[in-house]
Amino acid sequence: MISKLMRFIGDPTYTRRRWQLFIAALVLTVAADLLVTKGPAAFFWQHLPGWNALFGLVSCLLIIFISKFLGYRCGLMREEDYYDE
Amino acid sequence: MTSDWLHPGLLYILGAALIPFLRNRVRQVYLLLIPLLALLYVVSMLFDSQPGSSHWQFQFIGLDLILGRVDKLSTLFALVFTTMSLIGSIYSLHLRATGEHVAAYLYVGSALGVVFAGDFFTLFIFWEIMAFASAYLVFAQRGEPARAAGVRYLLVHISGGLCLLAGIVIHYAQTGSSVFGPIVNSGGLAFALILVGFILNAAVPPFNAWLTDAYPEATVTGAVFMSAFTTKTAVYVLLRSYPGTDVLVWLGTAMAVYGVVYAVLENDCRRLLAYHIVSQVGYMVAGVGLGTALALNGASAHAFAHILYKGLLFMGAGAVIYMTGRRKLTELGGLYKVMPLTLTLYMIGAVSISAFPLFSGFVSKSMVVAAAEHDPRAWVFLLLTLASAGTFLHTGLKLPYYMFFGNNHSVSTERIIKTAQSLEPPINMLVAMAIAALLCIGIGVFPNLLYTLLPYPVDFEPYTPAHITGSLSILLFTALGFFLFLKHLDPEQTISLDTDWFYRKGSRIIMWLANNPIARYEAVVSELVNTTILRFLHTCAALGLWIDIRIIDGIVNGLAHTVLRCGEKLRHMETGVLSHYALGMALGIVLSAVLYAAIGFGLGFGPGN
Incomplete structure (x- = not known):
């Protein structure tokens, strides 16, 4: 069963199916997040509709691009033999 | 001190001594038995312990050492440490390399030593054993990258350990207490030094690079142990003190x-x-x-x-x-x-x-x-x-x-x-x-x-x-x-460059300084010594030799010759005839009297005055 599940996740033939399921999961999660009753929150933004989804996406992009910027532009990324020279 | 308490860390540290003598199946069973016993014992502590009980207290060179402080926090960490050590032991069961098993046991044992430590000195001893035992897990990978990473790992941890020890000593001198508990922030040096010692092991930037440098170079099984103990022990001590x-x-x-x-x-x-x-x-x-x-x-x-x-x-x-x-x-x-x-x-x-x-x-x-x-x-x-x-x-x-x-x-x-x-x-x-x-x-x-x-x-x-x-x-x-x-x-x-750059490339700067300006300075100094100073000294020495031979030796030799010659002359005067000697003595007395009178008159206070 585990092998089948992993094959479904890994095999390129199921790509379309996987995307369908993934988008369904995204929609369901956002819908659920909009519907649940939220208790008292410390910060105003926690009650904005869709805040968590937006924050997740923005966080992901921020991390990728800030990190790549530091890597390429600020010289953090170096050749593997940098310390051997 | 209650005697019915047993230190779980001691099980590992003493247990490690037997590992090299065991083979195959017996060793595998033994490698599981020790963590299993320790785990069961810690579980029993969860139900048994009175909160805040202390065991194994000793006096040593005037210090109060507490090896077994048992409360909810120490038992919680001991529970997860022993659990992880059991999992790690199972994971590395196929390993034939004895050294790695011994090092892993010492590592776990000393981490438990820190967890149950009730005073700063006990904590420090186990803290240092942890550093050395875990460094072995990097060296055991063999090869140049692992050796170099292991050396860097040790150097960083020894520096952190020294910082911690300095802080502990100052703290003890200031407060007279070595009890491992919350440290009051008086803005003092002890507060800062102990904090730096602790956060270095917690891998807080900029002291984080030892971790990301060394862990990937450790052995497959060694890294599993390393990922669990050092940083979490640091979190434990921070929870206690800060x-x-x-x-x-x-x-x-x-x-x-x-x-x-x-x-x-x-x-x-x-x-x-x-x-x-x-x-x-x-x-x-x-x-x-x-x-x-x-x-x-x-x-x-x-x-x-x-x-x-x-x-x-x-x-x-x-x-x-x-x-x-x-x-x-x-x-x-x-x-x-x-x-x-x-x-x-x-x-x-x-x-x-x-x-x-x-x-x-x-x-x-x-x-x-x-x-x-x-x-x-x-x-x-x-x-x-x-x-x-x-x-x-x-x-x-x-x-x-x-x-x-x-x-x-x-x-x-x-x-x-x-x-x-x-x-x-x-x-x-x-x-x-x-x-x-x-x-x-x-x-x-x-x-x-x-x-x-x-x-x-x-x-x-x-x-x-x-x-x-x-x-x-x-x-x-x-x-x-x-x-x-x-x-x-x-x-x-x-x-990726991290803060280890400072000591990896920094050491090159020191080597460059040694090879270039310092070596050049040394060359100039030796050239100066060889050409000018040594020549001056040679001339001085030659002059000294000349003075020694010609003047000092001349005076000494001249005196010696004069004494010899006088002796020779006096020897000829010894005739053996008594009357000659009597005449000589009389002449001497007269000469002395004349000389005395002459000097007395000459100075103006002779017998006539």
């Missing part, structure tokens, strides 16, 4: 983000995981800094959960390295076909660290984040939430994608995958991973089991509808970002 220290909130938040930013650039699978240790320990350090009951409970719970899921992740990555001999993401990929069990177990660790509902991270990490929300600290809350998205991005998506699914692997990996039916690691490795995975799920599903062990009463419910949907939204949209920008995340054959 709760509510504001600077830790910011250091912890910064390191949570620091780890995930670096993880994007990383190509080495275990170094990527090591950066996530930095990130996760950030939550614990921030929790210690926030200092509320919820935050301290959160830091403790997160340390507990983290040891298990991080151990599992290191075991998963270790299994891939063990079976393929490859550690770079650019060389791996496509392994899902031949390592489905390893992948599944790894993914349980990955969703646990990412804090998916029903997994351990969800019930522990959220306590720290909630503590930041209740405080309330908006930036800390936002950055810790951002870091948790980053955690899923790397350990839950990037690493498994490029290690198990991606197709940019090397030709040799392709060949391995094609020729092998299955690449699953030895059964003992899978069993160890399965136990850790079960515990991750167990804690996630039954959080109260963990909550009852925490140092303060817990008033926190992780499974509220809003928390579940909110967390899932953040995680799934992080995944969306990952798939949309997958191309930007392709690993590259590079390394």
Whole structure:
């Protein structure tokens, strides 16, 4: 069963199916997040509709691009033999 | 002192001495027996101990040493340490190298020594044993990169240890107490030095690079032990001595983000995981800094959960390295076909660290984040939430994608995958991973089991509808970002500069200084000595010799000759005739009288006056 599940996740033939399921999961999660009753929150933004989804996406992009910027532009990324020279 | 208490750390430290004498099956049974006994004993302590009881107290050179301080916090850490040591022992059961088993036992034993230490001096002794025992796990990998990383690891830890010792001595001199407890911030040196010693082991930037430098170079099994003990022991001592220290909130938040930013650039699978240790320990350090009951409970719970899921992740990555001999993401990929069990177990660790509902991270990490929300600290809350998205991005998506699914692997990996039916690691490795995975799920599903062990009463419910949907939204949209920008995340054959640059390249600056300006200065000085000063000295010496031979020797020789000649003349005057001698004496008396009179008159006070 585990092998089948992993094959479904890994095999390129199921790509379309996987995307369908993934988008369904995204929609369901956002819908659920909009519907649940939220208790008292410390910060105003926690009650904005869709805040968590937006924050997740923005966080992901921020991390990728800030990190790549530091890597390429600020010289953090170096050749593997940098310390051997 | 009660005598019926036994130090669990001693079981490991004394137990390690027997390992070299045992062989094959007997050794394997023994390697499981010790951690199992220790674990059972710690479990019995959970039910037995009166809060705050102390055992094994000694007087040594005027110091009060306490080896067994038992309370909720020390038992909690001892429980997870012994559990992880059992899992680690199972994982490394196939190993024939005796040294690694011995080092791992000493490492676990000394970590338990720190946990039960009731005074700073006992703590320091075990702290240092930990550094040396764990360094062996890096050296055991053999080869130049491991040797060099091991040396750097030791040097950094020895420096940290010295800082800690200096702080302890000053603290003792100032307060007269060596009790290991909260340190009052009087703005003094002791407070700062002990804090630096502690946060160095917690891998707080800028003291983080020893971790990400050394862990990926350790042996496959050694790294599993290392991922669990050093940083979490540091979290434990911070919980004891520095709760509510504001600077830790910011250091912890910064390191949570620091780890995930670096993880994007990383190509080495275990170094990527090591950066996530930095990130996760950030939550614990921030929790210690926030200092509320919820935050301290959160830091403790997160340390507990983290040891298990991080151990599992290191075991998963270790299994891939063990079976393929490859550690770079650019060389791996496509392994899902031949390592489905390893992948599944790894993914349980990955969703646990990412804090998916029903997994351990969800019930522990959220306590720290909630503590930041209740405080309330908006930036800390936002950055810790951002870091948790980053955690899923790397350990839950990037690493498994490029290690198990991606197709940019090397030709040799392709060949391995094609020729092998299955690449699953030895059964003992899978069993160890399965136990850790079960515990991750167990804690996630039954959080109260963990909550009852925490140092303060817990008033926190992780499974509220809003928390579940909110967390899932953040995680799934992080995944969306990952798939949309997958191309930007392709690993590259590079390394990233971290703060170890300062001592790796810094040592070159010192060598350059030694080889260039200092060597040149030395050359100039010796040239000057050879040409000018030595010549002057030679001339002086020649002059001295001339004076010695011609003048001093001349005077001495002349005197000697004069004495000799006088002696010769006097000898001829000895005639042996008594009358000659009598005449001589009379002449002498007359001469003396004349001389006396002449001198007396000459000076004006002769006998006539």
